[in-house]
Amino acid sequence: xxxxxxxATVFLGGGRITSALVAGLRLSGYEKPIVVHDxxxxxxxxxxxxxxxxxxxxxxxxxxxxxxxxxxxRPNSVRELLxxxxxxxxxxxxxxxxxxxxxxxxxxxLGPPVRWARAMPSPVCRSGxxxxxxxxxxxxxxxxQQKVKQLFARVGLVVEIPExxxxxxxxxxxxxxxxxxxxxxxxxAEKLGLSRRMAQIAALHALTDGLIAWREGKTxxxxxxxxxxxxxxxxxxxxxxxxxxxYTRAVERGLRAGMARARKNAKRR
Ligand SMILES: NC(=O)c1ccc[n+]([C@@H]2O[C@H](COP(=O)([O-])OP(=O)(O)OC[C@H]3O[C@@H](n4cnc5c(N)ncnc54)[C@H](OP(=O)(O)O)[C@@H]3O)[C@@H](O)[C@H]2O)c1
Numbered sequence: 001x002x003x004x005x006x007x008a009t010v011f012l013g014g015g016r017i018t019s020a021l022v023a024g025l026r027l028s029g030y031e032k033p034i035v036v037h038d039x040x041x042x043x044x045x046x047x048x049x050x051x052x053x054x055x056x057x058x059x060x061x062x063x064x065x066x067x068x069x070x071x072x073x074r075p076n077s078v079r080e081l082l083x084x085x086x087x088x089x090x091x092x093x094x095x096x097x098x099x100x101x102x103x104x105x106x107x108x109x110l111g112p113p114v115r116w117a118r119a120m121p122s123p124v125c126r127s128g129x130x131x132x133x134x135x136x137x138x139x140x141x142x143x144x145q146q147k148v149k150q151l152f153a154r155v156g157l158v159v160e161i162p163e164x165x166x167x168x169x170x171x172x173x174x175x176x177x178x179x180x181x182x183x184x185x186x187x188x189a190e191k192l193g194l195s196r197r198m199a200q201i202a203a204l205h206a207l208t209d210g211l212i213a214w215r216e217g218k219t220x221x222x223x224x225x226x227x228x229x230x231x232x233x234x235x236x237x238x239x240x241x242x243x244x245x246x247y248t249r250a251v252e253r254g255l256r257a258g259m260a261r262a263r264k265n266a267k268r269r
Contacts, residue, residue, distance in 0.1 A: 006090050007033065008054075008065040009151065012081060013072035014038030017097055019047055020126040021070075024155035026051045027128055037062035059084060063092075068151065069114075071096040071106075075265035082109040093144045095119050099170050100265025103137050103163060115140040117148050118166065121155065122175050130156030131173060135163045171258030182207055 009025075011018045014036040022034055034053045036044050047053045056062035063069065063085055073081050075098045091113040096106050097120065106116045117140060121132040132152040136145045152158045161169055182203050189199035214224055229236040 006065060006092075007067050008035045009033070009068045009070065010035040010037065010056075010062050010066035011053075011070045011072050012037050012059070012062065013074075013077075014040075014044035014047060014055075015072065015074075016123060017121065018044075018070070018072045020123040021072075021121060021155060022047055022051045022053055024125040024128050024130065025151075027126075028154035030151075030154055033065075035062055035065055063088060064090075066092050068092075068147065069094040071098060073098070075099055075101050076268060078106075079109065079268065082106070085110060088114050091115070093117065093140060093148060095148055097121065098265070100167060100262035101268075102266055103135070105266070107137065112139075115144065117145070118163070119148065119152055120166065120170050120173070121152060122173060124175050125152075125155035128155055132156060132158050133161050133166065133169045133173070134158060135161060135166060167259055167262035168255075170262060171255050174258075178207065 009032060011022070011034070015038070018036060018038075022036070025034065034051070035056050036047055036053045037056045037059055038044050041055055041057050044053070044055050048055050056065070059081075069092050071078060071081065071094060078096070078098045078101050088110065092115075094106070094110065094114050095117045097118075099120070101118075103116050103118060106118075110116075116137040117134060119132050119134045121130050124130040125132070130152075132155070134148060134152065136148070140148075149158050149160075182200070185203035185206065186196070186199040189203055190196055194202065210224060210228065214221065229239055
């Protein structure tokens with residue numbers, strides 16, 4: 001019988017985040033074999049054509065090829081997937097992307113020789129400009145931890161954070177905040193009479209230009225806020241009114257709702 005090489009990066013689940021990660025990895029020049037298993041194999045055909053992934057129809061065969069096993073199914077599918085895997089007989093580093101599902105639950109469903117890590121990337125990794133938080137099971141060797149970091153470093157910055165901060169990171173680091181802010185600002189500008197195109201351009205530059213400069217510069221956020229809003233001026237009036245209308249409260253409540261959802265994911269048996 002032909003021996004299976006356990007050297008591939010294998011994604012279980014071929015949806016949104018897998019396609020962004022695979023695109024980012026290939027963009028970075030990652031040439032190692034990538035295998036994707038999804039229960040809807042047709043869905044991942046595009047990944048095969050565009051990014052040279054191997055589509056593996058059999059879950060067992062996909063797992064057999066894995067050195068790095070990326071769990072990329074929705075949190076409510078994790079338990080079923082791990083139960084279907086059952087047992088793995090060779091050492092594997094498994095990286096769960098599932099929001100809210102703690103290492104303790106993952107370990108309890110799939111134990112040694114599997115060692116666990118969690119990673120929280122965003123779809124921005126498609127462009128190589130992402131940020132990924134990681135946390136490791138203490139049993140995972142230093143060299144395996146390095147391998148996981150190196151993989152995600154190909155698609156952006158990597159930060160290691162304690163697991164008890166993972167949910168707060170997850171809800172804060174979502175590119176949806178930027179898209180949402182852009183959509184709300186542009187829609188409000190349109191109501192003032194700007195054309196849709198100009199409203200989107202003005203809103204996009206308002207949100208990004210200063211932030212890119214802040215990211216690359218040394219000025220404090222407090223100083224930039226001070227500089228951008230002349231006392232008694234237009235920006236100061238707009239900011240004060242937004243604050244009074246509940247802007248801060250709305251953001252805090254939004255993040256709390258995200259945290260509550262993450263805790264629900266953790267409680268799923
Ligand atoms: N999207 C993001 O921005 C993002 C960012 C960071 C982390 N994550 C995490 O990444 C995970 C995946 O998110 P996603 O947005 O990529 O989800 P998604 O687009 O729904 O993709 C998940 C895919 O996995 C399939 N699947 C589920 N159970 C399976 C099983 N037992 N065997 C084979 N395939 C199975 C799903 O099929 P069905 O549709 O039939 O279930 C679906 O095609 C989530 O846990 C999420 O928390 C997502």
